[in-house]
Amino acid sequence: VIDEARLAVLTDEELARRPFDELVAALQRTVQGLEAGNVGLEESIELYKQGLRLHAACETRLREAELTITELGRRGAAPEE
Amino acid sequence: MRDDQPTLWDAAPAGPAVPEPAVEPAVTPATKPAPRILRVSELNRRVRGLLDADGLLADVFVEGEVSQPSFPPSGHCFFTLKDANSQLRSVCFREQLERATVRPVHGMNVICRGRVRGYEPQGTYQLYVETITPAGAGDLHARYEALRVKLAGAGLFDEGRKRPIPRWPRRIGVVTSPVGAVWRDITNVLRRRYPMCELVLAPTIVQGANSAPAIVRALRRLYAETNLDTIILARGGGSLEDLWSFNEESVVRAVADSPVPIIVGVGHESDVTLADFAADLRAPTPSAAAELATPDGTQLPTIMNRLRDRASAALLARADQRRRFLDSEGRALGRLAPDIGAARQRSADLLDRGWRAVGDRLERRRLLLEAARDGLRTLSPVATLERGYAVARTVDGRILRDAAAVSAGDPLHVVVARGTVDARVERTRADGTEDLLS
Numbered sequence: 001v002i003d004e005a006r007l008a009v010l011t012d013e014e015l016a017r018r019p020f021d022e023l024v025a026a027l028q029r030t031v032q033g034l035e036a037g038n039v040g041l042e043e044s045i046e047l048y049k050q051g052l053r054l055h056a057a058c059e060t061r062l063r064e065a066e067l068t069i070t071e072l073g074r075r076g077a078a079p080e081e
Numbered sequence: 082m083r084d085d086q087p088t089l090w091d092a093a094p095a096g097p098a099v100p101e102p103a104v105e106p107a108v109t110p111a112t113k114p115a116p117r118i119l120r121v122s123e124l125n126r127r128v129r130g131l132l133d134a135d136g137l138l139a140d141v142f143v144e145g146e147v148s149q150p151s152f153p154p155s156g157h158c159f160f161t162l163k164d165a166n167s168q169l170r171s172v173c174f175r176e177q178l179e180r181a182t183v184r185p186v187h188g189m190n191v192i193c194r195g196r197v198r199g200y201e202p203q204g205t206y207q208l209y210v211e212t213i214t215p216a217g218a219g220d221l222h223a224r225y226e227a228l229r230v231k232l233a234g235a236g237l238f239d240e241g242r243k244r245p246i247p248r249w250p251r252r253i254g255v256v257t258s259p260v261g262a263v264w265r266d267i268t269n270v271l272r273r274r275y276p277m278c279e280l281v282l283a284p285t286i287v288q289g290a291n292s293a294p295a296i297v298r299a300l301r302r303l304y305a306e307t308n309l310d311t312i313i314l315a316r317g318g319g320s321l322e323d324l325w326s327f328n329e330e331s332v333v334r335a336v337a338d339s340p341v342p343i344i345v346g347v348g349h350e351s352d353v354t355l356a357d358f359a360a361d362l363r364a365p366t367p368s369a370a371a372e373l374a375t376p377d378g379t380q381l382p383t384i385m386n387r388l389r390d391r392a393s394a395a396l397l398a399r400a401d402q403r404r405r406f407l408d409s410e411g412r413a414l415g416r417l418a419p420d421i422g423a424a425r426q427r428s429a430d431l432l433d434r435g436w437r438a439v440g441d442r443l444e445r446r447r448l449l450l451e452a453a454r455d456g457l458r459t460l461s462p463v464a465t466l467e468r469g470y471a472v473a474r475t476v477d478g479r480i481l482r483d484a485a486a487v488s489a490g491d492p493l494h495v496v497v498a499r500g501t502v503d504a505r506v507e508r509t510r511a512d513g514t515e516d517l518l519s
Contacts, residue, residue: 020277021249024385031388034395037402044399045502051392058385062378067272068279071259072302 002026007050015053016060023061027054122201129199132206138197143169143208144216145193150185160185162193162208171195173210181213189320190216221321225328229355232330237337238358244342246362246374250310252279253374254303254341256296257315257367259284267315267371275375281306287316293329300335309341311374314356315367318348327354336360346370393507407469466498484509 002022007015015023030051034044119127132138145162152158156175161168171193173181185191195210215221232238253271257263259282271280285299286292296314303312314336316327326332327347336343337359345356346364357363364370466472473481474494481487487506495502 019251021251024249027385027388031391031395034392034399037395037399041399041403042502044396045504048392048396051389055385055389055392059382061277062381062385065276067268067276069268069282070279071282071284072306073283073299 002054004050007053012053012057012060015057016064018057020058020061020065023054023058027051027058030054121204125199125201125204128204128206129201132197132199135197140194140196141208142192142194145169145191147185147187147189147191150187158185162191170205170207171210172207173213177211185213186320186323189322192216215320215322221325221328225355228328228330228333229358232333232355232359237333242337243361246342246344247310248376250275250278250374252281252306252309254281254283254306254309254312255315256283256285256299256303256312258287261317263315263317263367266368267313270368270371271375273378274372275378277378278375281309287326288319288323289326292326293332296326297331297335300332300339304338304340312339312341312343313346313364313367313370313374314343314360315346315364315370316348317367318352324348324352324354327356332356333359344370344373397507410469466496469498471502472496484511 002010002015002018002025007026010018030047033039034047034051039047143162145164148161148163148168150158150160156178158173158178160171160173162171163169173185173193178184191213192215193208193210194212195208197206197208199206236242255264255267257267264282268280271278281303283299283302285295287296300312300314303309316324318324324347327345333355336345336356339361342361344362344364345354345360346367346369347354347357348366350365353363362373364373472495474496475481475487476492476494481493487493487509489506489508491506493504493506495504
């Protein structure tokens with residue numbers, strides 16, 4: 001899970017390599033945190049910046065994603081396996 | 082030109098009216114009359130007459146394997162029926178083909194009902210098919226139904242067993258044949274929809290007598306994998322026999338055993354196998370299985386942008402709320418202004434008193450300095466910031482007084498009482514200052 005502590009240490013490049021669903025979930029959490037409105041303006045601005053970073057990471061993933069394909073049992077596909 | 086056959090055949094005179102050549106007179110070796118020479122068409126007509134006169138051939142059931150069916154634009158179907166030793170040319174006209182329960186497929190075992198007739202122009206005979214049914218279909222249907230009842234009784238098809246399909250899969254296992262359209266369709270769909278995931282293919286054969294154990298092995302190989310979110314078991318369309326391995330008990334049970342949600346997409350919309358019932362989700366086709374396993378990636382940029390817009394709106398609302406709060410705080414401070422005046426008055430009084438009490442010049446100067454500092458403190462911008470106001474500076478350090486001096490995207494340094502906020506202009510508006518002053 002990408003929480004605030006994680007976000008603080010991850011570079012943009014590292015962030016863009018995280019699983020896509022994690023990024024989306026973190027972005028959703030950030031937006032919900034902002035919308036809840038129970039944090040101060042300063043914290044809201046921090047959350048917003050965090051949201052922008054996550055959004056950028058999602059865009060990078062969307063742009064650069066290439067389907068990875070692994071094939072199992074090429075060696076082990078003997079008839080009497 | 083097989084295409085032409087029906088037309089020619091239709092045009093030929095129907096019925097058994099064959100101009101019968103005169104019965105050969107008994108041949109007497111002594112006379113040796115000249116042999117009767119038939120024209121080719123006469124001979125073919127005679128053979129045709131013989132076939133037409135045969136009661137069995139007029140309505141016959143033939144079992145065999147379909148070979149090389151062709152479907153020309155006329156809508157008819159031409160194929161060869163064969164067994165181990167022999168072949169029979171067959172034609173099924175469009176009207177009959179439309180009524181047939183199965184479409185002839187190469188290698189399919191069928192029972193054809195029809196009539197054998199000669200075809201004079203080519204000197205051939207063929208089976209004019211009225212109905213086609215899959216051979217052994219009765220058996221298979223009975224087995225299917227018996228197994229369905231048994232496995233349903235064992236609870237394998239219970240709705241309560243069905244798990245939801247993960248919405249954002251990272252790794253999807255696929256069991257299918259690595260050659261052919263199905264695997265290609267699945268990868269195409271996923272490349273288009275959700276290339277962020279990883280596909281793990283467990284290749285297998287999906288047809289023939291050995292396919293059931295092969296499919297089970299492939300599934301088990303995937304089950305041994307960790308971190309799979311979803312599994313897809315897929316195969317293209319085919320006859321009941323072609324799809325039979327997906328009705329084998331071992332395969333159905335292996336599907337039900339899946340440790341992660343499994344989607345089965347076998348054949349076409351209308352093909353329902355027992356493996357479909359055991360799956361967490363049934364897909365009408367392999368492509369549909371890939372779609373059901375993933376979110377629609379083409380929608381993702383829109384979803385992302387909507388989230389970002391919500392964040393912006395929330396932040397703006399937050400800032401607006403804060404501004405209103407500062408406004409009211411500012412007005413409250415305004416109401417306190419007389420007190421500040423009183424404080425000044427007090428310090429002035431103090432000064433006067435000191436002045437009067439202590440004639441010492443140094444002391445007088447110290448008091449003067451003190452009073453000046455008190456006065457400065459109230460005027461200093463730091464105190465203003467402490468009251469909740471902020472100073473926005475552009476990158477070149479100028480204080481921002483006019484919203485029109487910046488535009489969206491420009492960086493701003495917003496100095497507040499404690500620290501500085503580096504921000505970026507979202508948008509500028511001319512309004513907003515009136516209610517600050519109200």
